[in-house]
Amino acid sequence: MKTTHNILFQDSQDLKEIPSESVDLVVTSPPYPMIEMWDEMFSRQNPEIQGALAYGDGMHAYALIHEILDAVWDEVFRVLKNGRFACINIGDATRTVNGNFCLYPNHARILTHLLKIGLSVLPDILWRKQANTPNKFMGSGMLPAGAYVTLEHEYILIVRKGLKREFKTEAEKANRRESALFWEERNVWYSDVWMDIKGTEQKLPKAMSRLRSAAFPFDLAYRLINMYSVKGDMILDPFLGTGTTTAAAMTSGRNSIGVEIDKGFQQVICSVAHHGVDFSNDYLHNRLLRHYAFVENRIQKSGQLKYTNKYYGCPVVTSQEQFILLNGLKEIHTRGDNTFDVVYSTKPQTWNFDQPLEVANSHKMKPHTKPFQLSILDTQ
Numbered sequence: 001m002k003t004t005h006n007i008l009f010q011d012s013q014d015l016k017e018i019p020s021e022s023v024d025l026v027v028t029s030p031p032y033p034m035i036e037m038w039d040e041m042f043s044r045q046n047p048e049i050q051g052a053l054a055y056g057d058g059m060h061a062y063a064l065i066h067e068i069l070d071a072v073w074d075e076v077f078r079v080l081k082n083g084r085f086a087c088i089n090i091g092d093a094t095r096t097v098n099g100n101f102c103l104y105p106n107h108a109r110i111l112t113h114l115l116k117i118g119l120s121v122l123p124d125i126l127w128r129k130q131a132n133t134p135n136k137f138m139g140s141g142m143l144p145a146g147a148y149v150t151l152e153h154e155y156i157l158i159v160r161k162g163l164k165r166e167f168k169t170e171a172e173k174a175n176r177r178e179s180a181l182f183w184e185e186r187n188v189w190y191s192d193v194w195m196d197i198k199g200t201e202q203k204l205p206k207a208m209s210r211l212r213s214a215a216f217p218f219d220l221a222y223r224l225i226n227m228y229s230v231k232g233d234m235i236l237d238p239f240l241g242t243g244t245t246t247a248a249a250m251t252s253g254r255n256s257i258g259v260e261i262d263k264g265f266q267q268v269i270c271s272v273a274h275h276g277v278d279f280s281n282d283y284l285h286n287r288l289l290r291h292y293a294f295v296e297n298r299i300q301k302s303g304q305l306k307y308t309n310k311y312y313g314c315p316v317v318t319s320q321e322q323f324i325l326l327n328g329l330k331e332i333h334t335r336g337d338n339t340f341d342v343v344y345s346t347k348p349q350t351w352n353f354d355q356p357l358e359v360a361n362s363h364k365m366k367p368h369t370k371p372f373q374l375s376i377l378d379t380q
């Protein structure tokens, strides 16, 4: 098993290098309109934005910025295959322009455009990122009629092109079964409020401190990829930044294309490749260990489970989990400057119980009590 990952350094408003109807899933987070850290980036793409902000016309700047994003969403629509999803992480912005403090509802503006171009809107995910800072409340403190509620959530908009995807052939059905989620993951991942994923302050190397990243957490990209695509699919992120989506696609056994306008990110993205194998395998091990901890707990509380996973020999709650298979990474080859090939291991990689990983510790697992094999396998 092998996947390929391409990085294009260019403007996503025109993605002519990517053929129409060639992408299975878009996972992305654009720069958030009306957040000051992105003013310069957007103004470079349309200098009128700088003018509108300087003139104090917030609504005009907001409209112009969204025109840039609209062009990218049009390309997303073109390159998506029928029946495939786009997941867009976006936050609204609060800002005072010309003495007027108000909310710029980016999520609503983007949804309006996505509907207009013909995408079907599905229930979204509210990502609640708690800020523990004491000054998180906005406005007039304890005095009424001038204080504003905190803005501690972002959205993950979920849209689909065309009607539901079909898995027709036996091979497609088998691949879908291997790509399934564990029951306990389904219960959290498919809920409409995510509170268990913390925001991330990406630490960039000093030499690259001029770069703005606003990276989303690896967990967020990994979850979305595993919820809305199957192994071997093609994932696109038109606002790649530090390369989180590429890393999550590698770990998930999917192909990917990442597009980023700022070539300054190249070094950060390439460093993903250097740590990709160990990072991914640890992540997959931890995923299995979480399942193991869940199963142990569940059996203690409610007795034996009905089904067993074919590859790991571990109990699972439903028949749909019997063929889940996490493919461990063997090596990552760099081709040219911006292409990576990932080869997945063909032999089982057994977890070393003498060196428990973070999750095992956090669940106070006793390695010698393990009732089933815990390893990352490959089908080949």
Ligand SMILES: C[S@@+](CC[C@H](N)C(=O)[O-])C[C@H]1O[C@@H](n2cnc3c(N)ncnc32)[C@H](O)[C@@H]1O
Residues within 6 Å of the ligand: 010, 011, 012, 013, 028, 029, 030, 031, 032, 041, 045, 212, 213, 214, 215, 216, 217, 238, 239, 240, 241, 242, 243, 244, 245, 259, 260, 261, 262
């Ligand atoms: C919010 S960041 C994405 C962060 C990314 N999810 C991560 O985990 O690192 C948005 C990125 O979009 C890039 N960008 C802005 N306008 C763009 C455009 N027109 N085409 C391609 N990339 C663009 C910015 O340089 C920035 O790196």
